[in-house]
Amino acid sequence: xxxxxxxxxxxxxxxxxxxxxxxxxxxxxxxxxxxxxxxxxxxxxxxxxxxxxxxxxxxxxxxxxxxxxxxxxxxxxxxxxxxxxxxxxxxxxxxxxxxxxxxxxxxxxxxxxxxxxxxxxxxxxxxxxxxxxxxxxxxxxxxxxxxxxxxxxxxxxxxxxxxxxxxxxxxxxxxxxxxxxxxxxxxxxxxxxxxxxxxxxxxxxxxxxxxxxxxxxxxxxxxxxxxxxxxxxxxxxxxxxxxxxxxxxxxxxxxxxxxxxxxxxxxxxxxxxxxxxxxxxxxxxxxxxxxxxxxxxxxxxxxxxxxxxxxxxxxxxxxxxxxxxxxxxxxxxxx
Numbered sequence: 146x147x148x149x150x151x152x153x154x155x156x157x158x159x160x161x162x163x164x165x166x167x168x169x170x171x172x173x174x175x176x177x178x179x180x181x182x183x184x185x186x187x188x189x190x191x192x193x194x195x196x197x198x199x200x201x202x203x204x205x206x207x208x209x210x211x212x213x214x215x216x217x218x219x220x221x222x223x224x225x226x227x228x229x230x231x232x233x234x235x236x237x238x239x240x241x242x243x244x245x246x247x248x249x250x251x252x253x254x255x256x257x258x259x260x261x262x263x264x265x266x267x268x269x270x271x272x273x274x275x276x277x278x279x280x281x282x283x284x285x286x287x288x289x290x291x292x293x294x295x296x297x298x299x300x301x302x303x304x305x306x307x308x309x310x311x312x313x314x315x316x317x318x319x320x321x322x323x324x325x326x327x328x329x330x331x332x333x334x335x336x337x338x339x340x341x342x343x344x345x346x347x348x349x350x351x352x353x354x355x356x357x358x359x360x361x362x363x364x365x366x367x368x369x370x371x372x373x374x375x376x377x378x379x380x381x382x383x384x385x386x387x388x389x390x391x392x393x394x395x396x397x398x399x400x401x402x403x404x405x406x407x408x409x410x411x412x413x414x415x416x417x418x419x420x421x422x423x424x425x426x427x428x429x430x431x432x433x434x435x436x437x438x439x440x441x442x443x444x445x446x447x448x449x450x451x452x453x454x455x456x457x458x459x460x461x462x463x464x465x466x467x468x469x470x471x472x473x474x475x476x477x478x479x480x
Contacts, residue, residue: 159417188427201473206424207290209281211273218286223291227305229439236322240309241410269414278426286345288445296458301436302346305334305431306416308374310408311387311400312407313394323374323406329435331369331462333358333455337428338376345428346373348447349455355447357456365463372404373397376412376425383409432458 147152147444178209209216245253253259279285307324327334335346350371352359377383386393386407412422421442422429432441432455441458443451 149450151435157227169235197465198228200275205290205421208285208421209277209284210423211245211277211281212269213427215277216284221285221288221290224293224421227297227302228438228442230306230416230419230420231303233304234307234324234437236307237412238307238322238336239416240320242309244367278424279376282341282426283425286423286446287428289421289423289429290442291448292451292454293441294442294450294454296432296461297438299434299436299440302434302440303419305433305437305439306412306420306434308408309411310374311363312403313390313397313405314403321403323372324437326370326372326404327433329436330367331363331365331427331435331459331466332372332433332457333369334372334374334431334433335428336376336422336431338425342426342428343375345446346430349428349430349443349452353392355452355456358459359450361456361459361463365459367465368463368466370404370461371401373401374406374408376408378409380409404462407452434462438476 158249183418205224206220207216207219242251246358293319307322308346308480309320311318311320326332333350335350337346348354350358362371377386393405397405417423420429420431421444427445430447431439431444434440440462441455443455448454
């Protein structure tokens with residue numbers, strides 16, 4: 146090999162090494178805005194989603210999370226403020242599907258600002274300890290907060306997000322939005338991922354643990370319903386759930402097939418922070434009114450007073466729907 150090609154090869158290696166070193170320094174020194182409360186407060190996307198002060202989310206600030214510093218001790222407190230999103234949900238949101246064209250993907254690929262945002266997103270995912278959620282279960286079996294003793298006021302309540310997933314309906318294999326199912330009814334929404342979390346939500350909603358809830362749903366005249374959302378981001382586990390869908394259909398009954406969602410994508414960290422879904426291994430229960438507003442919430446294994454509060458909340462929403470409705474109901478994004 147002549148001297149000139151060798152010199153060019155050495156120079157190219159130096160340039161490549163310098164570039165990689167610069168990129169690595171920028172990566173390791175970039176701030177992780179979800180690692181602390183200051184970062185979450187200054188995050189534009191989170192601020193636009195929640196738009197709440199520290200006092201309003203004070204009951205959730207000390208809840209153990211899958212990121213940040215480990216918690217030495219934790220005792221759940223009563224959820225004192227409404228949780229949820231500022232804007233009403235719309236079908237088609239949070240699907241997790243990339244609808245960009247090839248040209249748009251190319252433009253985003255060469256956009257340096259979007260590259261930095263994507264790098265921060267990947268860093269947040271990489272920095273999360275894999276077993277942190279499991280280790281946080283040692284605090285009161287993972288209970289994030291205690292249910293409020295009464296419903297949140299309708300005019301102050303925030304919104305439950307639209308989620309997107311397949312149901313148990315045999316004739317329709319396509320994924321569906323949750324918003325059309327929730328609009329117009331009082332809904333008890335149970336969110337879980339895995340058997341441990343499913344057993345926790347059963348302490349709130351199962352006929353054996355809470356027979357009064359089943360009675361309230363039956364006596365509502367179709368104004369109240371139970372919706373189950375099984376969140377499974379792992380492709381193999383989601384495939385196993387679909388494989389045993391026949392067993393779920395027999396267990397739930399045909400009237401509930403369209404109210405059981407298997408969600409794989411679309412639940413971002415911002416959504417989790419907004420609705421208090423802070424531990425992926427814990428079950429959560431939400432009471433959502435006919436306008437998709439979160440009026441009550443529960444987490445982890447239920448307490449007797451929480452089960453009673455859920456029943457009273459359902460009865461209250463049903464009576465509100467049967468009586469005089471709000472003069473100016475919020476405009477929902479219906480198709």
